Amino acid sequence: MIPHTSLTHAQPPRPHPAIVVSSPPSAPLSHFGQLAQAVAETLATRRDPRQLHPLMTPAAFECLQxxxxxxxxxxxxxxxxxxxxxxxxxxxxxxxxxxxxxxVRALALRFEGVERAWLCCYLRTA
Structure with missing residues (x-):
C-alpha cells in the first residue's frame, strides 16, 4: 500500500516584517498591464531583465531570470x-x-504595496 502524502502548494512570499507596508498609491489596472507586458517581453528575450529589477523582490526576479x-x-x-x-x-x-x-500562455503576478510603491513579489507562467 502506498502511504498517503499531502501536497503542499507554494505560497507567495509575504513582505519582510521589517519593511513598513503603507498604503501604496492607487494605480489603474493599465499600469499592471504594462508591467505584465514587460514581464512577458522579458520571458520572450525581447527586454533586458535588469529593467524590471527595481520593481521586483529578489525571489520574483530570480524566478524571472x-x-x-x-x-x-x-x-x-x-x-x-x-x-x-x-x-x-x-x-x-x-x-x-x-x-x-x-x-497562448498564462502569466500570474502578485504585487504588494511596499514603501508607497507596488512591488512584484510572485511570478508564475505556464
Missing part, C-alpha cells in the same frame, strides 16, 4: 486579457493571457 526564453524569441508577446483580484488591502493578484506567435 530562471524563465527567460520560455516564451520563445521569434515574435513579440501580446497581452490579450488581464484580470485582477485584491485579496486584501495592499495586495493585488494579476493574471494575464499572453499570445506568443501561435501559442
Amino acid at each position: 530562471d524563465n527567460i526564453g520560455v516564451y520563445g524569441w521569434r515574435t513579440t508577446p501580446r497581452l490579450r486579457r488581464l484580470r485582477s483580484l485584491s485579496p486584501r488591502p495592499g495586495a493585488l493578484e494579476v493574471c494575464a493571457v499572453v499570445q506568443c506567435g501561435g501559442r
Whole structure:
C-alpha cells in the first residue's frame, strides 16, 4: 500500500516584517498591464531583465531570470486579457493571457504595496 502524502502548494512570499507596508498609491489596472507586458517581453528575450529589477523582490526576479526564453524569441508577446483580484488591502493578484506567435500562455503576478510603491513579489507562467 502506498502511504498517503499531502501536497503542499507554494505560497507567495509575504513582505519582510521589517519593511513598513503603507498604503501604496492607487494605480489603474493599465499600469499592471504594462508591467505584465514587460514581464512577458522579458520571458520572450525581447527586454533586458535588469529593467524590471527595481520593481521586483529578489525571489520574483530570480524566478524571472530562471524563465527567460520560455516564451520563445521569434515574435513579440501580446497581452490579450488581464484580470485582477485584491485579496486584501495592499495586495493585488494579476493574471494575464499572453499570445506568443501561435501559442497562448498564462502569466500570474502578485504585487504588494511596499514603501508607497507596488512591488512584484510572485511570478508564475505556464
